[in-house]
Amino acid sequence: MSTTPLLAVRGLVRRYPLAGGALGRRRGWLAALRGVDLDLERGECLGLVGESGCGKTTLARCVLALERPDAGSVRFDGAELTRLSARALRPVRRRLQVVFQDPHASLDPRLRVGAIVAEPLRIHRLVRGAVLRRRVDTLLETVGLDPTLSARHPHALSGGQRQRVGIARALALEPELLVADEPVSALDVSVQAQILNLLGELRRRLGLALLVISHDLGVVRQVSDRVAVMYLGRVVETAPADELFATPRHPYTRALLAAVPLPEPGGVPHPPLAGEPPSAAALPSGCAFHPRCPAALAECRRDEPPPVPPGARRGAACVLAMRQESLDSTA
Amino acid sequence: MTGSTSEGTTARGADASLLHVADLRVGFPHGDGHLAAVDGVSLDLPPGGTLCLVGESGCGKTLTALAIMGLLPRAARLLGGSLRLGGRELATLPERERRRLRGIEMAMIFQEPMTSLNPVLHVGLQITEALRRRGRLGRREARERAASLLAEVGVPEPAARLGSYPHELSGGLRQRVMIAIALAGDPDLLVADEPTTALDVTVQAQVLAKLRELRERRGLALLLITHDLGVVAQAAGRVLVMYAGQVVEAAPVVDLFAAPRHPYTRGLLASLPRPDRPPRALAAIPGTVPRPGLWPAGCRFRDRCPLAEDACGAAQALRDLGGGRALRCWKEAP
Numbered sequence: 088m089s090t091t092p093l094l095a096v097r098g099l100v101r102r103y104p105l106a107g108g109a110l111g112r113r114r115g116w117l118a119a120l121r122g123v124d125l126d127l128e129r130g131e132c133l134g135l136v137g138e139s140g141c142g143k144t145t146l147a148r149c150v151l152a153l154e155r156p157d158a159g160s161v162r163f164d165g166a167e168l169t170r171l172s173a174r175a176l177r178p179v180r181r182r183l184q185v186v187f188q189d190p191h192a193s194l195d196p197r198l199r200v201g202a203i204v205a206e207p208l209r210i211h212r213l214v215r216g217a218v219l220r221r222r223v224d225t226l227l228e229t230v231g232l233d234p235t236l237s238a239r240h241p242h243a244l245s246g247g248q249r250q251r252v253g254i255a256r257a258l259a260l261e262p263e264l265l266v267a268d269e270p271v272s273a274l275d276v277s278v279q280a281q282i283l284n285l286l287g288e289l290r291r292r293l294g295l296a297l298l299v300i301s302h303d304l305g306v307v308r309q310v311s312d313r314v315a316v317m318y319l320g321r322v323v324e325t326a327p328a329d330e331l332f333a334t335p336r337h338p339y340t341r342a343l344l345a346a347v348p349l350p351e352p353g354g355v356p357h358p359p360l361a362g363e364p365p366s367a368a369a370l371p372s373g374c375a376f377h378p379r380c381p382a383a384l385a386e387c388r389r390d391e392p393p394p395v396p397p398g399a400r401r402g403a404a405c406v407l408a409m410r411q412e413s414l415d416s417t418a
Numbered sequence: 419m420t421g422s423t424s425e426g427t428t429a430r431g432a433d434a435s436l437l438h439v440a441d442l443r444v445g446f447p448h449g450d451g452h453l454a455a456v457d458g459v460s461l462d463l464p465p466g467g468t469l470c471l472v473g474e475s476g477c478g479k480t481l482t483a484l485a486i487m488g489l490l491p492r493a494a495r496l497l498g499g500s501l502r503l504g505g506r507e508l509a510t511l512p513e514r515e516r517r518r519l520r521g522i523e524m525a526m527i528f529q530e531p532m533t534s535l536n537p538v539l540h541v542g543l544q545i546t547e548a549l550r551r552r553g554r555l556g557r558r559e560a561r562e563r564a565a566s567l568l569a570e571v572g573v574p575e576p577a578a579r580l581g582s583y584p585h586e587l588s589g590g591l592r593q594r595v596m597i598a599i600a601l602a603g604d605p606d607l608l609v610a611d612e613p614t615t616a617l618d619v620t621v622q623a624q625v626l627a628k629l630r631e632l633r634e635r636r637g638l639a640l641l642l643i644t645h646d647l648g649v650v651a652q653a654a655g656r657v658l659v660m661y662a663g664q665v666v667e668a669a670p671v672v673d674l675f676a677a678p679r680h681p682y683t684r685g686l687l688a689s690l691p692r693p694d695r696p697p698r699a700l701a702a703i704p705g706t707v708p709r710p711g712l713w714p715a716g717c718r719f720r721d722r723c724p725l726a727e728d729a730c731g732a733a734q735a736l737r738d739l740g741g742g743r744a745l746r747c748w749k750e751a752p
């Protein structure tokens with residue numbers, strides 16, 4: 088057994104120029120990722136959660152080598168993706184596939200379902216003819232679709248069926264890692280559950296590793312072995328899923344959990360946080376969460392807490408949480 | 419068949435209600451006739467009360483709300499039913515009169531505030547315009563009232579914000595501005611269609627708390643539309659569960675969660691992944707929500723229902739179960 092994780096992200100930084108100054112000159116930079124570390128083991132499911140704009144999709148795009156980071160490294164099975172040429176990336180791309188949020192937008196409306204699922208196999212010239220057709224049928228069955236749907240166009244499918252087609256296409260090349268960016272947020276609740284169950288089943292059957300991005304904490308708990316919580320371009324807490332949901336340590340994670348309206352009457356939640364996340368273009372000093380943090384200390388305005396060490400089983404980038412941890416470990 | 423029992427509040431409901439809707443039908447032209455996308459919805463909302471409409475995409479929540487507001491899209495037709503606000507029938511009211519009511523007796527907020535905010539006018543102007551629906555107002559006074567409305571809905575530095583354009587505001591602030599505009603005419607009824615669906619959870623909690631507070635302080639009645647059962651649970655009041663253009667279950671919110679009666683309601687609750695519970699195999703409802711025109715005859719949930727049997731092929735009426743509950747499924751004993 089090798090001990091290198093399937094995916095190791097270190098110190099990832101991605102900035103976007105802010106346009107809008109006079110004559111379209113740059114006004115500065117927006118820091119979408121500010122030093123992200125992540126590990127993902129073979130066959131593991133890592134859930135990535137955080138509010139809109141915290142950098143989840145940007146991180147996914149860097150992992151998929153769809154975007155070059157400004158600094159940091161993305162290692163997939165030991166290969167440094169940030170330095171590979173487009174050509175050298177091709178064989179890696181096969182092992183690393185993606186499912187998007189909106190099955191409407193991500194499927195070519197002119198192609199039939201069969202052709203959509205066959206496309207990656209054809210591009211990589213893996214199989215053709217009758218073998219290809221059989222392979223497509225098997226893939227459709229794998230995601231719970233009737234192979235007779237091959238002849239349909241995406242618009243003649245329901246949202247859940249379209250998302251299944253997207254997953255079948257992603258599975259065509261037998262990837263080792265599937266990145267799913269908000270895979271169920273466009274779906275009805277009753278259909279969401281079908282897709283979540285399917286993702287769980289595929290993991291068990293195919294030994295697939297998953298990076299699942301969602302703003303829905305219920306979804307993240309349902310599918311993840313481990314969870315990373317992001318805030319303004321950083322991972323602020325990471326822990327095994329059970330522990331994160333049972334004993335969240337970062338004040339932001341606690342607030343997120345407290346804000347979810349549960350399908351249970353009674354406890355009308357008091358809004359756990361005031362205000363909204365500041366723009367990534369105008370970051371607060373110190374801990375980026377301090378202006379909203381109910382527990383902030385004077386030092387939080389000044390000092391940025393150190394990131395969770397890569398490879399740590401659990402940790403939180405918060406001075407209070409770190410103190411608590413050291414108390415716990417001496418107790 | 420529908421409308422015989424509206425939702426367990428019929429007789430008393432009509433008098434005590436601020437809003438009384440009976441057997442509402444809304445459709446779209448189809449072939450020689452119409453397809454009813456809202457098919458016999460009845461509801462009652464007392465002054466200062468909360469009523470939630472919950473259901474999956476396409477079940478007719480928004481069309482119901484738009485029919486109440488008199489804002490149906492051009493293609494849609496009001497096929498039947500009665501809509502009463504404060505005892506007055508709206509369905510037959512001339513458009514001019516309805517527009518007046520929209521300013522001062524009823525107001526609506528939407529999921530995406532940008533669709534109803536004017537992008538080229540600053541916020542202050544949009545609020546003062548709405549304030550003037552109640553009558554003439556001097557410039558200074560209008561500004562002051564606009565700023566105090568923004569303060570009331572929780573916009574920080576309200577006076578300074580009057581000069582902001584909608585695109586300069588965050589999603590949460592935009593939704594607050596929408597609420598301020600809706601409140602400007604001092605309505606009795608606020609219809610909120612997925613008001614927090616586009617917001618982050620921490621901001622959603624703020625906006626929902628604000629709506630609760632406004633309801634209590636102003637005695638506002640709230641018709642809250644959502645697909646999120648969590649939002650319903652925190653809203654209190656009553657809830658109507660919709661499926662395929664019809665109400666399938668009606669109950670006080672607390673009772674619905676304590677003992678859901680309709681197989682669809684139960685299915686929805688069982689399919690929810692929850693952050694407060696360890697993962698489990700989710701009991702997904704098979705199939706998908708059918709579009710209007712593709713609804714099965716008889717019970718419209720029949721082809722997805724785990725309890726379905728031959729008798730479900732007969733049309734199902736919304737039966738009054740007593741205790742403020744009603745159910746559109748014959749299998750459940752009262």
Ligand SMILES: Nc1ncnc2c1ncn2[C@@H]1O[C@H](COP(=O)(O)OP(=O)(O)OP(=O)(O)O)[C@@H](O)[C@H]1O
Pocket residue numbers: 103104117118119137138139140141142143144145146302367
């Ligand atoms: N191509 C781009 N150019 C400029 N800014 C960008 C670009 N892509 C993303 N950003 C900015 O980077 C930040 C992170 O965006 P990202 O899409 O990664 O967030 P996210 O966590 O996926 O949010 P959401 O939950 O809304 O999908 C945001 O402030 C966003 O506006």
Ligand SMILES: Nc1ncnc2c1ncn2[C@@H]1O[C@H](COP(=O)(O)OP(=O)(O)OP(=O)(O)O)[C@@H](O)[C@H]1O
Pocket residue numbers: 446455473474475476477478479480481482491493494645709710
């Ligand atoms: N302009 C239109 N033309 C034809 N059909 C329409 C039109 N607008 C809505 N419909 C249909 O009417 C039905 C009810 O729509 P409505 O918008 O009320 O659903 P909803 O419950 O609000 O769903 P969502 O949760 O997606 O907002 C849908 O099935 C929709 O396809």
Ligand code: SF4
Pocket residue numbers: 680681682717718719720721723724725726727729730734746747748749
């Ligand atoms: S009437 Fe029959 S099919 Fe419809 S919900 Fe009841 S048991 Fe299910």
Ligand SMILES: [Mg+2]
Pocket residue numbers: 143144145268
């Ligand atoms: Mg995203």
Ligand SMILES: [Mg+2]
Pocket residue numbers: 479480481611
């Ligand atoms: Mg709607």
